Amino acid sequence: MIRWLSVKWLGMNSLSLKLMSVALALATLAGQQNPFANLWNDAGKKSGAKPTDAVRYMYPEQVTVTAGKATPVEMHFEVKAGLHINSHVPKTKDMIPTTIAFPADGSVKLDEVEFPAGKDFLLPVAGAPGGGDHLSVYTGEFTVRGMMTATRGEHLVQAKLRYQACDNRACMPPHTIPVVMDVTAR
Amino acid sequence: MRDKNFMVAGLAMVVFVMLAAAGWANWMNRRHIAEMQSQRAMEPMAMGNMAGMGAGGDGAGEMTSPMVGKMAANFTLTDVNGKKVSLSDFKGKAVQLNFWATWCAPCKIETPWLVELEKQYKAKGFEILGVSFDDLDMDDAAKLKSETADIAKSANQLGINYPVLLDGDAISKQYGDPEVFPTSFFVNRQGKIVAATIGLTSKDDLENDIKKALGTGE
Numbered sequence: 307m308i309r310w311l312s313v314k315w316l317g318m319n320s321l322s323l324k325l326m327s328v329a330l331a332l333a334t335l336a337g338q339q340n341p342f343a344n345l346w347n348d349a350g351k352k353s354g355a356k357p358t359d360a361v362r363y364m365y366p367e368q369v370t371v372t373a374g375k376a377t378p379v380e381m382h383f384e385v386k387a388g389l390h391i392n393s394h395v396p397k398t399k400d401m402i403p404t405t406i407a408f409p410a411d412g413s414v415k416l417d418e419v420e421f422p423a424g425k426d427f428l429l430p431v432a433g434a435p436g437g438g439d440h441l442s443v444y445t446g447e448f449t450v451r452g453m454m455t456a457t458r459g460e461h462l463v464q465a466k467l468r469y470q471a472c473d474n475r476a477c478m479p480p481h482t483i484p485v486v487m488d489v490t491a492r
Numbered sequence: 493m494r495d496k497n498f499m500v501a502g503l504a505m506v507v508f509v510m511l512a513a514a515g516w517a518n519w520m521n522r523r524h525i526a527e528m529q530s531q532r533a534m535e536p537m538a539m540g541n542m543a544g545m546g547a548g549g550d551g552a553g554e555m556t557s558p559m560v561g562k563m564a565a566n567f568t569l570t571d572v573n574g575k576k577v578s579l580s581d582f583k584g585k586a587v588q589l590n591f592w593a594t595w596c597a598p599c600k601i602e603t604p605w606l607v608e609l610e611k612q613y614k615a616k617g618f619e620i621l622g623v624s625f626d627d628l629d630m631d632d633a634a635k636l637k638s639e640t641a642d643i644a645k646s647a648n649q650l651g652i653n654y655p656v657l658l659d660g661d662a663i664s665k666q667y668g669d670p671e672v673f674p675t676s677f678f679v680n681r682q683g684k685i686v687a688a689t690i691g692l693t694s695k696d697d698l699e700n701d702i703k704k705a706l707g708t709g710e
Contacts, residue, residue: 400594400646431601431692438601470595476672476691477596479625 360471393424
């Protein structure tokens with residue numbers, strides 16, 4: 307109908323019509339990505355995320371394994387930009403290591419857990435020569451690997467990742483986040 | 493017909509230019525949002541549940557806390573040697589309440605400065621109370637003893653020569669539930685909180701706040 311009206315009323319040739327169509331399509335797309343929309347607030351409200359959630363479990367949300375047989379799995383996490391958490395093996399005893407724990411009911415187990423090696427980190431602090439102790443930390447994305455064994459059936463697993471996060475100037479108390487995944491064992 | 497085609501093509505060009513401008517604005521906005529997200533990710537800690545930032549240095553540490561201007565709540569906690577210590581024991585003195593933990597790397601940078609400042613201003617009536625926020629297993633005597641020994645050892649390694657009190661969580665609510673460490677409250681001789689630092693700040697900032705508590709600073 308629109309095409310008929312355009313051709314009839316405006317006397318457009320097909321090139322002009324195509325140009326106009328592309329422009330209109332792009333205009334629609336641009337409208338969907340309103341540059342003035344407050345995306346951060348919307349995302350924050352929807353997710354219910356708190357600023358103190360320094361670490362996010364990314365994936366997998368679903369895992370399929372062979373029942374009773376140890377299967378390799380990789381769990382991916384992300385540390386918020388500007389923050390770091392201690393690695394699984396901190397350099398000193400008083401630093402709190404990152405750990406993962408699966409429910410003790412035994413229906414889904416994770417063995418041979420492998421955390422990545424931490425990165426060597428020194429707090430960049432002016433006026434404090436040396437910047438204090440060297441730390442072993444995770445920043446950005448990191449992956450925890452392990453061998454998963456599950457009894458036959460569907461399992462909604464809620465594992466727990468415990469960590470202690472800091473930025474260059476302050477630390478938050480240790481915190482635990484849920485690591486939720488649907489495990490199907492066939 | 494030809495004129496109309498030119499007109500439509502011209503209109504299409506105008507739309508393209510507007511879209512390019514909108515796209516650029518969109519990209520700039522997204523970049524701004526990404527920067528804000530990154531900044532917010534870094535700041536929750538320094539911001540915690542406190543109010544906005546005040547002036548000072550590079551902007552870190554020197555914060556405006558809702559606790560500033562209030563009377564410091566009295567409390568009694570046990571120190572690492574098993575001795576009961578109350579804030580009211582220091583009536584008439586300027587006191588810095590330093591909330592810290594053994595797992596807090598920035599606290600370890602700040603502590604040697606505090607040790608020096610405490611020595612420097614002690615004669616003028618200044619005291620520091622270190623309040624540890626390390627977890628304690630109150631129901632298990634053996635674990636509690638071991639945890640207390642760890643805190644004492646850490647304090648000793650840092651050269652702390654002022655009282656180190658245990659179980660900061662017990663007084664957390666009275667001091668606005670600080671979410672990050674180190675956090676310090678500076679209490680003047682009349683028992684009023686006159687300054688606060690949230691997160692690691694500079695030695696100069698700490699000294700200025702000590703002077704405020706002593707009534708000799710701005």
